[in-house]
Each structure stands twice: as structure tokens, then as C-alpha cells.
Amino acid sequence: MDGTRRFPSRRRLLQSAVAAAVPATLATTNHATAQAWAVDYPLAEWVPASTSNYTASSRPTSYPIDYVVIHVTQETYADTLAIFQNPAKRVSAHYVVRSRDGHIAQCVRDRNIGWHAGNWTYNTRSIGIEHEGWIDKPQYFTNAMYEQSAALTAAICATYDIPMDREHIIGHHQIPGSGHTDPGPYWDWSRYIRLVNFA
Numbered sequence: 001m002d003g004t005r006r007f008p009s010r011r012r013l014l015q016s017a018v019a020a021a022v023p024a025t026l027a028t029t030n031h032a033t034a035q036a037w038a039v040d041y042p043l044a045e046w047v048p049a050s051t052s053n054y055t056a057s058s059r060p061t062s063y064p065i066d067y068v069v070i071h072v073t074q075e076t077y078a079d080t081l082a083i084f085q086n087p088a089k090r091v092s093a094h095y096v097v098r099s100r101d102g103h104i105a106q107c108v109r110d111r112n113i114g115w116h117a118g119n120w121t122y123n124t125r126s127i128g129i130e131h132e133g134w135i136d137k138p139q140y141f142t143n144a145m146y147e148q149s150a151a152l153t154a155a156i157c158a159t160y161d162i163p164m165d166r167e168h169i170i171g172h173h174q175i176p177g178s179g180h181t182d183p184g185p186y187w188d189w190s191r192y193i194r195l196v197n198f199a
Helices: 010-038 077-085 120-124 143-160 189-198
Strands: 067-072 095-097 104-106 126-131 169-171
Touching: 067 143, 077 095, 095 143, 104 143, 120 126, 126 143, 143 189, 169 189
Parallel strands: 067 126, 067 169, 095 126
Antiparallel strands: 095 104
């Protein structure tokens, strides 16, 4: 040592900063990649249901997917997600659409069988979409909800070759033996099917 204090070069400082930043960048990228792989619909957020609330499967190989079933939660968006995550509840749907902005959560992968229809045959052959709100409160059925849900349904129909009509996009009340009335009298089916077909 000659007693002169030596400082790292600017280049070495930059290289160190890049090396330090790379693991954080990779972690962020890996999380985003994992999120992307977890969902079937790219605009959805992955909020998984408890594995106790659906049946693992390999659809459409194990069962054809022929229907989209439209539901109304009779709960808030947050409470619906919590119900699906509670293993004691024994219920789930593939997607939940939030009222105020149409934000979509995917809770069950399309390949798996959600427990949403109240009829095993329809569960095996359908994708269930829950919509935040109550059947007697039409203010929950916002433009954003209709538009984002219709885009989701159109994507599902395109993926599984489901006709975009009322014979294949059905309400929970149409499921034999379900005993449910949703989506109820205020759900605008004409508007919804039109949006699906123009999405």
C-alpha cells in the first residue's frame, strides 16, 4: 500500500449496481410469469379457491366444455373470494367479476371442475362466472361489469368452440335441480349476448 486511498471506478460501481438489481428483477419477472401461467384468461387476477372446493380434472379432454353459466353472488366481491377460499364451504366458480370496474378474478382453472351449478353433469361441462351483486339490486350490473364479463365469455367461447347464444350461455336458474334464481330479472340478457358477440 502506498497510502493513497483508492476508490472503485465508475464502471465497477455500475457493474455492481446491475448485479445487485438483477436478482430483484428476476424475482419480479418470475412472479409475473407465475401469475400469467396460473390464469386461463390473461386479464384475470389469480385468486385461487381452496382445493377442497373443486374437482381436479383435465378438461376438455376428460369432459367437453359446452356451457358458460352466469351467476350473481348475493355477496360482495371480497366475501365471494373468501367463501371460495374457505375449505368448509364446498363451493367455487371459475371466475368472479367485480361490479364497480369489471375486474376479474380467476379462482379455478378452466381445466378443473368448479362446484357452482348445483348439478354434477353441468359442473363437468361448464365454466361458471360469478358477478358481484344481488339479483334485486340492478345498480350492481354496471357497464364495466357487463363489458368485461362479455369479453371473458367471448374468450371462453372462442377457446372451447362454444356457440355464443342463449342455449350455451345460460343462467344458474336454467340448471336442472339447482333451485337458484340468479342472475335474476334485472340481468339484461339481450345486451349481454350482443356484447359477447361483438367482443
